[in-house]
Amino acid sequence: MEPMGKVLAITPEKCTGCRLCELVCSVFHDGVSNAARSRIKIMKWESEGLYIPMSCQQCQDAPCMIVCPVKAITRDEKLSRVMVNHDICIGCRSCVAVCPFGAMNFNVVDRKNFKCDLCDGDPQCVRFCEVKAVEYVDADRVSTAKKKAAAEKITAARKEAAALESELH
Amino acid sequence: MALNRKIAYIDLSTGKIEIRSIPIELRKKFLGGRGLDAYLLYNHTKKGCDPLGPDNTLMVSGGILTATLASATSRCHAMAKSPLAGMLGSANGGGFFTPELAWAGFHHLVIKGKADKPVYLWIHNGKIEIRDARNLWGKTVPETQWAIRDELGDDDIKSLVIGPAGENLVRYANVMTGIKNSGGRTGMGAVMGSKNLKAIAARGTMDIKIAHPREALEYNKRFIDQITSAKVNQTQGTLGTPFIWGATNSWGGVRTRNFQYNQMLYCDEVEPESIDDNCTETIGPYHMAACFGCQVHCRAKYRIPSGPYAGRYDEGPEYTSQGAFCSEPDIPSLETLLAANHLVDQWGVDNLEIGSLISWAMELYELGILTDKETDGLELRFGSSEALLEMIERICFRKGWLGDTLAEGGIIASERIGKDSFDYLIQVKGMSNLHSDERATPALALNIATSSRGSDHLRSRPAIDLYHLPEEVLRRIYSSPVPYDGPLSSEHTEYIGKPWQVFWQENCYMAVDCLGICKYHTTFLGATLPNFEDWSRVLYYNTGLELTAREIWDIAERCNMMERLFNLREGLKREDLYRGDMLNHRYFDEPTRRGAPDVVGRVIDREKFDKMIDEFYEYKGLDKDGNPKPETLKRLGLDKEPSHLL
Numbered sequence: 001m002e003p004m005g006k007v008l009a010i011t012p013e014k015c016t017g018c019r020l021c022e023l024v025c026s027v028f029h030d031g032v033s034n035a036a037r038s039r040i041k042i043m044k045w046e047s048e049g050l051y052i053p054m055s056c057q058q059c060q061d062a063p064c065m066i067v068c069p070v071k072a073i074t075r076d077e078k079l080s081r082v083m084v085n086h087d088i089c090i091g092c093r094s095c096v097a098v099c100p101f102g103a104m105n106f107n108v109v110d111r112k113n114f115k116c117d118l119c120d121g122d123p124q125c126v127r128f129c130e131v132k133a134v135e136y137v138d139a140d141r142v143s144t145a146k147k148k149a150a151a152e153k154i155t156a157a158r159k160e161a162a163a164l165e166s167e168l169h
Numbered sequence: 170m171a172l173n174r175k176i177a178y179i180d181l182s183t184g185k186i187e188i189r190s191i192p193i194e195l196r197k198k199f200l201g202g203r204g205l206d207a208y209l210l211y212n213h214t215k216k217g218c219d220p221l222g223p224d225n226t227l228m229v230s231g232g233i234l235t236a237t238l239a240s241a242t243s244r245c246h247a248m249a250k251s252p253l254a255g256m257l258g259s260a261n262g263g264g265f266f267t268p269e270l271a272w273a274g275f276h277h278l279v280i281k282g283k284a285d286k287p288v289y290l291w292i293h294n295g296k297i298e299i300r301d302a303r304n305l306w307g308k309t310v311p312e313t314q315w316a317i318r319d320e321l322g323d324d325d326i327k328s329l330v331i332g333p334a335g336e337n338l339v340r341y342a343n344v345m346t347g348i349k350n351s352g353g354r355t356g357m358g359a360v361m362g363s364k365n366l367k368a369i370a371a372r373g374t375m376d377i378k379i380a381h382p383r384e385a386l387e388y389n390k391r392f393i394d395q396i397t398s399a400k401v402n403q404t405q406g407t408l409g410t411p412f413i414w415g416a417t418n419s420w421g422g423v424r425t426r427n428f429q430y431n432q433m434l435y436c437d438e439v440e441p442e443s444i445d446d447n448c449t450e451t452i453g454p455y456h457m458a459a460c461f462g463c464q465v466h467c468r469a470k471y472r473i474p475s476g477p478y479a480g481r482y483d484e485g486p487e488y489t490s491q492g493a494f495c496s497e498p499d500i501p502s503l504e505t506l507l508a509a510n511h512l513v514d515q516w517g518v519d520n521l522e523i524g525s526l527i528s529w530a531m532e533l534y535e536l537g538i539l540t541d542k543e544t545d546g547l548e549l550r551f552g553s554s555e556a557l558l559e560m561i562e563r564i565c566f567r568k569g570w571l572g573d574t575l576a577e578g579g580i581i582a583s584e585r586i587g588k589d590s591f592d593y594l595i596q597v598k599g600m601s602n603l604h605s606d607e608r609a610t611p612a613l614a615l616n617i618a619t620s621s622r623g624s625d626h627l628r629s630r631p632a633i634d635l636y637h638l639p640e641e642v643l644r645r646i647y648s649s650p651v652p653y654d655g656p657l658s659s660e661h662t663e664y665i666g667k668p669w670q671v672f673w674q675e676n677c678y679m680a681v682d683c684l685g686i687c688k689y690h691t692t693f694l695g696a697t698l699p700n701f702e703d704w705s706r707v708l709y710y711n712t713g714l715e716l717t718a719r720e721i722w723d724i725a726e727r728c729n730m731m732e733r734l735f736n737l738r739e740g741l742k743r744e745d746l747y748r749g750d751m752l753n754h755r756y757f758d759e760p761t762r763r764g765a766p767d768v769v770g771r772v773i774d775r776e777k778f779d780k781m782i783d784e785f786y787e788y789k790g791l792d793k794d795g796n797p798k799p800e801t802l803k804r805l806g807l808d809k810e811p812s813h814l815l
Contacts, residue, residue, distance in 0.1 A: 016466040018459035019265070023238060024386060031382040033236045034272060036374035046348060047311060048482055049458060049470035108374070128390065130397055130464045131455075 005080030007139045008116070008123060010053050015133035017042055017051035021125035028124045029114075037107060039116040040125050040134070053134055055125070056103035056116035058082050064095035064104050064115075080139070081118050089113065172196065172233075172712045173378075174276040176815065177297055179290065181364050182223060182282030186297050191277065195815055196714065197724075198806065201233030201276060203259060203682035204728030205815075206248040209279055210257075211731055212811040216738050220252040220356075221338060221363040223283035229329065229344075229369060230277040231267030232685015236377045236461075237711035238385040240392050241687040243267065243461035245329065245346065250739070251355040251622070252340040252363075253522075253578045254599020256748055257736050259622045260343070260357040261682060263460035264350030266371065269327035273373030280364065289328075289368035291321065294375055302367040306336060309515040310345045317370045328370040332517025334565040335362040340578040341522035341600075345514075349468070349484040350460065353519040355600060355622050356578070380713030388710050392690075392699060397464050399695040405467040406457060411441035413694070414488035417605065418496065421764015422635075424604045425496045426551050427525075427532040428595050428755050431606035432763035433496040438503045444486065447471055447503065458484065465689050476504045478511055486510035492604020493524020498531055498557050505554040509561060516565040525601035526575050526582070527560045529594055538588050545569045580747055591746075595755070598623035598736075598748055608761045609771040610634065612667035615781045619671070619750045621732040627688060629675035633696050634661050646692060647673050650701045650718035662767055664777045668784035676725035680704060683728060727805040730789070730797060734810060743782070743795040750782060750795060 022038035030037050040055040058081045059065075065073040065082060072088035073095060075081070084095075091111055095104045106113050116123075118136075126136040178187040191205070199205040206228040218224040228248040235242050245267040251258030270276070274295040287302040305313050310332040318326050328346060335342035335358030342358030343351040352358075361367075379385050396402055404412050417423050421432040437443060448456040451472035459466035473481045486494075486506055494509040495501060513520045527549075533539040534549035541547075549556045549571075563572025574582045580599045583591040595602045600623025607614040612634045613626075620628035633646075643657045647670055657666040674692070677700055681691050684704060692700050699707075701718035708714050708721075716724070733741075742749045756773045763769060783793065790801030802808040 013453060013455045016457055016459035018461060018463050018466065020240075020462045020464070023236075023462055024389075027238055027379050027382050027386055030376075032376035032378050033238065034374065034376045035268075036272070037376075047315070049348075049452065049456075049484070051458070109376075124386070128393070130393065131466070 005078070005139065006121075006136050007058065007080065007142060008055055008118070008126070009135045009137045009142045010055070011133050011135070012052040014131050015042065015051040015053055016131055017044060020128050021053065021134060024124040024128045028119060037114070039103075039105070039114065054101060054103065055134075056082065057101055058116070058118070063098045063100065067094045067098045069094065079118055079121055082115070083117060084113060084115060086112055172714055174271075175274055175295075176277040176279065177275055178279045178281070179297065179299070180282045181280065181284040181288065181299070181366060184299055188297075189815070192815065196233065197716070199728055199731070200680075200683035200721075200724050202230050202235075202244070202685045203246045203248065203261070204679060204724065204731070205277060205683070206230050206246055206259075207728050207731040207735065209277070209815065210248050210250070211735050211738075212813050212815070213279060213281070214250055218250060220250045220255055220258070221359060223281070223364070225250050225360055225363070227280040227357065227360050227364065228277065229280065231271050232683055233276075233714075234708065234711055235276060235685040236268040236271040237379060238389040239684065239686055239707045239711055240389055240396065241460065241463035241465070241690050242685050243463065244682070244685045244687055245352060246682060246685070247344050247352045247357040249357060249360045251599070252338070252359045253356050253623070254580050254748055256598045256739055256741065257622050257732050258355035258357055258360065259732075260352030260354050261627070262344065262346065262350045262352035263463075263687060264327070264346040265461050266327045266329045266346040266350075267685065268461050269325075269373060270371040271373070271377055272375050273371040274375050278369070280366065283363065284365040287365050287367050289317065289366065289370060292369065292371045292373075294373050305367045307333065309333065310517045311348060311515070313368055314346070317368060321370070323372055326370050326372045328368045330368040330517070331358040331361045332515060334516045334518035335359055336367070337565065337567050337576065338362050339518055339565060339567070339576040340581075341519040343517045343519055345517050348482075349514045351519070354521070354625065356519075358517055379711055381710045385707075385710040388707060392703065392707065393464050395697070395699060396690055399697055401695040402465045402689060405465050405689060408441040408445050409457065409467050409469040409485070410488040411444050411486070411491055412488075414491040414496075414604070415441040421761060421768040422606050422609065423492060423496045424595065424602070424606045426499050427497060427528040427593065428606070428753075428759070429532070430763050431608065431761040431768070433499065433501070434763075436495065436501045438501050439491055439495045439506050443503055444506075445469070447474055447507070450474070460687065463687060465687070467689065471507065473507045473511060474504070476508055478508050481511055483507070483511045483514055485514070487520075489603065490520050490524070493520045494557060497524050497528035497604055498553075499551045500554055500557060502554055505557060509557060512558065512561050512565075518561075518565055521603055522578070522601050523561060523564055525595065525604075526564075526579055527557055529579065530560070530571065530575060531556070532593050533586065533590055536593075538590050539571070539586065543571050543586070545571070592754065595753055596624055597750075597752065598741075600624050606761065608756055608773055609764070609768040610661050611664045611773060611777070611781065612661070612670055614752060614756060614773050614778065615667055615671050615785060616674070618752050619782070619785060621729065621736060628678055629671045630693075631667070631670040631674045632694050633692065634667070634670060636696065637661070638696060642696060646696060650722050662771065664774070664781055668781050669788060672785060672788040675729055676722055677701075679725040679728050680721050683724065684708070723805075727807060730801070730805050730807055731810070733789075733791075733797065734807065737796060741795065752778075
């Protein structure tokens with residue numbers, strides 16, 4: 001079995017807040033423009049200029065999967081994602097209530113829940129995000145950028161300490 | 170049919186609301202946005218109506234592509250008779266309001282009458298409600314928006330609002346949304362204020378059908394690559410629009426000390442890089458924000474680093490603020506620039522107009538035409554930050570004689586001030602010019618003189634004229650979608666070929682404004698960006714409407730003529746300095762004093778300028794006086810206006 005699989009990696013500070021991801025998500029999945037149908041949503045604090053893209057984390061022990069009374073939600077290990085089978089789903093919205101990220105949505109027109117399905121391996125939000133605030137990367141790479149940034153800080157601190165020491169002597 | 174969009178008529182005097190579909194025949198004649206608004210304005214206002222009276226009609230709209238996958242379809246258009254000089258009023262802003270309005274079920278609003286107390290409109294999933302806004306009156310632009318969200322309990326509401334300047338009927342008050350997105354010319358905010366309309370709030374979850382979703386997605390991806398590969402957009406996305414001011418100032422195209430100089434000196438502190446450094450220091454390395462669906466992300470986020478407003482968050486400043494608050498009043502202070510930009514965003518007033526008028530008043534004060542008596546003791550000198558910030562407040566709240574006078578706009582103010590004050594006012598059709606100085610660039614001079622809403626750079630400016638592009642490149646751009654085999658010149662100081670370029674750009678920008686997309690996504694600052702051919706396809710994929718590039722051009726020409734008909738009805742005369750296609754005498758009489766070798770010592774040649782106007786009129790199908798020939802109206806299908814079809 002292949003290890004892991006790819007995941008959505010979000011770098012909120014890169015987001016320009018344009019919401020094209022919401023638009024392409026709704027057009028790709030539903031053939032219409034409607035931000036309310038998007039699986040990804042930019043949460044905004046406009047008076048501070050903060051924009052945070054929120055989407056499904058495709059949890060390993062997904063609360064939505066655990067809470068579902070009819071077992072309509074399962075993990076698709078091939079694409080490392082959590083999927084809803086709408087033939088089984090009874091529309092009780094337990095999954096919507098229990099998701100800690102607010103990533104399980106409910107469409108009031110179709111009366112169905114909906115969530116990110118990673119566009120079957122070619123996430124459109126990633127494809128259209130020019131600033132790379134949303135990326136699709138191998139799971140083991142997600143923490144690499146943060147590791148590097150932290151390591152750089154340590155290196156800088158060491159260099160400063162060394163410089164101070166040589167000044168003292 | 171994907172193109173089933175609604176228009177609502179709202180009478181604030183009676184509370185009556187009527188909702189109709191927009192007929193496809195009118196889409197084919199006027200598309201939407203500004204073009205359809207021009208039709209509505211001509212049909213729904215009477216000649217000579219009071220711009221600040223209940224008879225004026227205010228249109229608010231998205232373009233035909235708003236909320237679709239055409240990239241940067243955020244633009245909101247507002248149109249009415251302008252309170253500045255009683256000519257065409259038209260303002261265009263970005264942000265997130267019109268997509269939300271579209272998802273709430275509407276693409277066009279026609280607002281008439283006057284409410285007997287402050288109200289706002291609440292537009293939600295096909296329904297429109299007129300609500301009490303007494304508790305919103307007096308609030309700033311952001312405060313108003315957050316208060317509406319609190320009242321209705323929904324943080325996703327997007328509102329188009331006015332600030333105190335609009336309430337106080339400052340004749341160049343903005344309509345605004347978000348932190349700084351402004352429909353900021355010709356006083357549409359004052360028109361809203363005159364109707365006691367504080368805000369239009371929208372929130373919707375209705376579908377906008379996309380005619381061919383897969384093709385729309387793929388074409389959008391191509392579009393984005395085209396847009397982001399342009400160097401000009403990469404620079405905009407890093408430095409924001411201030412880079413334009415920096416570049417223009419470096420060769421001598423920026424008004425300084427009102428109109429005394431054409432270049433600001435010793436301005437390191439307010440150069441684009443300095444502004445950008447402050448953004449990086451106060452926000453972080455990723456400090457650029459974008460309007461709906463746009464990859465150019467030209468809007469910078471910043472905090473004010475020092476002074477009385479230290480720590481406040483805002484966005485911009487745009488190049489227009491650098492012109493209005495740095496070069497025109499000759500104040501090379503970053504702190505002042507950021508503070509002034511913040512005040513106009515809070516109070517909702519046009520930065521170009523207010524900065525330009527204050528700089529005009531500074532020149533009048535230094536000439537002795539204005540004295541301490543009129544300024545209530547304020548030393549209104551060039552270079553004074555204190556005078557600038559004080560005057561912004563006095564104008565927005567109509568404090569003192571001069572504040573109240575300048576709030577009336579240049580023409581009324583010049584009548585009140587008297588003497589030869591009008592001679593120093595840099596305006597066309599009552600609207601002050603951008604900070605640009607067009608004495609070395611005849612094409613740009615022709616553009617501001619003939620622009621339908623007054624002295625303006627966003628109606629017909631061939632900005633790429635400044636790049637000295639090879640003639641074959643110019644020919645490729647300017648001979649499509651209609652053939653042109655006349656002369657073209659790469660030289661920006663030349664007069665030949667320029668009328669055609671201005672005519673072409675006028676139709677290009679009109680098409681953009683009808684579609685509802687941003688001008689940074691077309692042949693404005695970048696020569697390789699999309700235009701008519703691309704729009705033909707993007708329109709088809711998104712709406713199913715089949716129009717050729719040439720047909721879109723014809724629509725744009727028709728819409729421009731519609732605006733001209735409105736201006737003619739309100740008294741446009743070719744050489745009238747107040748309401749004509751004419752420039753201030755200083756363009757012809759005072760040579761430029763600074764700048765690059767091919768810029769310094771220039772004036773506009775009056776005779777050649779007249780010839781340019783003649784030629785421009787010919788392309789538009791106007792006679793020598795600027796009136797449309799009967800055959801032109803017939804060709805454009807405007808010989809039976811007003812036709813009252815919508």
